[in-house]
Structure formats: structure tokens, C-alpha cells
Amino acid sequence: MKDLEVGSWKSPDYEGESLPLLEEVLQHVPDGKQIFIEIKCPKEVLPYLKQVVQESGLLAQQTVFIAFDWETIRQTKLIFPSSACYWLSGFKQDKTSGTWEPSAAEVLERALEAKVDGVDVSHSGPVSAQFVAAAHEKGLEVHVYTVNEIADARRVMKAGVDGITTDRPLFLREQLGL
Numbered sequence: 001m002k003d004l005e006v007g008s009w010k011s012p013d014y015e016g017e018s019l020p021l022l023e024e025v026l027q028h029v030p031d032g033k034q035i036f037i038e039i040k041c042p043k044e045v046l047p048y049l050k051q052v053v054q055e056s057g058l059l060a061q062q063t064v065f066i067a068f069d070w071e072t073i074r075q076t077k078l079i080f081p082s083s084a085c086y087w088l089s090g091f092k093q094d095k096t097s098g099t100w101e102p103s104a105a106e107v108l109e110r111a112l113e114a115k116v117d118g119v120d121v122s123h124s125g126p127v128s129a130q131f132v133a134a135a136h137e138k139g140l141e142v143h144v145y146t147v148n149e150i151a152d153a154r155r156v157m158k159a160g161v162d163g164i165t166t167d168r169p170l171f172l173r174e175q176l177g178l
Contacts, residue, residue, distance in 0.1 A: 001019050004019060023055065026056035034062050036165075038066045039073070042072065043076075060083045061084075064083060065080060065083060066088050066120050067087070067088060070114060073087045073116055077115055086143055087120070088120045089110075089122075091107075091122055091125030105134070107119055108140060118162065119142055120143040120145055121144055127159055127161065132161055141162040143161060144163075145164075146165050146167060147164045147165065148166055148171075
């Protein structure tokens with residue numbers, strides 16, 4: 001992976017750029033800041049991830065793990081009990097009935113079963129003040145992805161979410177006065 005050239009598709013200015021290894025990225029996490037590590041591969045990667053994170057010297061509070069695969073995030077929490085772990089979940093809405101699949105209640109129950117710290121769900125799903133309150137009552141945090149528009153950010157902030165993932169952090173901060 002380190003030998004792959006990944007910059008020229010974007011611009012000639014980036015020609016010759018390669019993917020950084022996780023251990024290289026972790027070296028740049030400032031004191032007092034966090035890094036969210038999304039696990040996109042099966043749970044078999046976890047022993048290697050554990051080694052890299054431990055060797056980085058980062059505090060447990062500085063590493064946050066997210067994954068769509070329920071078993072992977074469940075196992076991650078067992079390996080990193082002092083780090084925050086959030087189960088990523090999307091939603092699909094039935095066009096006829098308007099119901100969401102999975103339901104908000106099902107997402108929260110699965111998160112509790114995995115013994116993770118919360119959920120990180122699509123902002124386009126049933127994210128409401130009631131959903132966030134139900135999660136908080138169960139001791140779960142609610143984070144949302146990928147919020148790039150001001151109206152969506154205002155809506156989820158009003159609902160009381162604990163965190164927002166965005167591709168436009170500076171834009172949202174400026175527009176929302178944060």
C-alpha cells in the first residue's frame with residue numbers, strides 16, 4: 001500500500017504522494033486531541049490494530065473506534081475497553097410505509113448488546129430529539145455522519161447529538177458561529 005501513488009488523480013500538484021501508514025498518522029495526533037479510526041475490514045485486523053495503537057503511545061482517551069460491522073466493533077470494545085467505540089449504522093426508509101429499517105430502537109438495542117459507548121448514524125435517518133434522549137437514557141452517545149449542509153447541522157444539533165462528522169468542518173463552524 002505504501003508504494004501506491006495516490007495523488008495524481010486529484011491534481012498534478014499531488015503526484016508522487018502515497019498513502020500514510022496508520023502508525024505514521026498516529027504520530028501526528030496532538031496532545032489533548034482525538035483521532036477517529038474507522039475499521040473497514042473484518043475483525044481479524046484487530047490484533048494488528050492493537051499493536052499499532054499501543055506502540056503509538058496515545059492515551060486511550062485519544063483513540064475512538066468506529067465500524068459498521070457489529071461483531072468487529074463489539075470485539076474492538078473488548079480489546080480497547082478504555083477507548084470510545086461507536087457502532088456505525090445507516091437507515092433505509094420504506095417508500096410506501098415511511099418506516100425506517102432498522103428502527104431507531106433496534107439500533108440502540110444492538111449497540112447495548114455490543115457494549116459499545118454509542119452509535120454513529122446517518123444524519124438522514126430518524127435522528128430526532130426523542131432518539132437522542134432514548135440513547136442518552138441508555139447511557140449511549142449519538143454521533144451522526146456525514147453532515148455537510150447547514151440545515152442538516154442545525155437539525156441534528158437541535159436534536160442534541162454528541163458529535164458530527166463532516167467533510168466541511170471550517171464551513172460549518174463559520175456558518176454556525178462555532
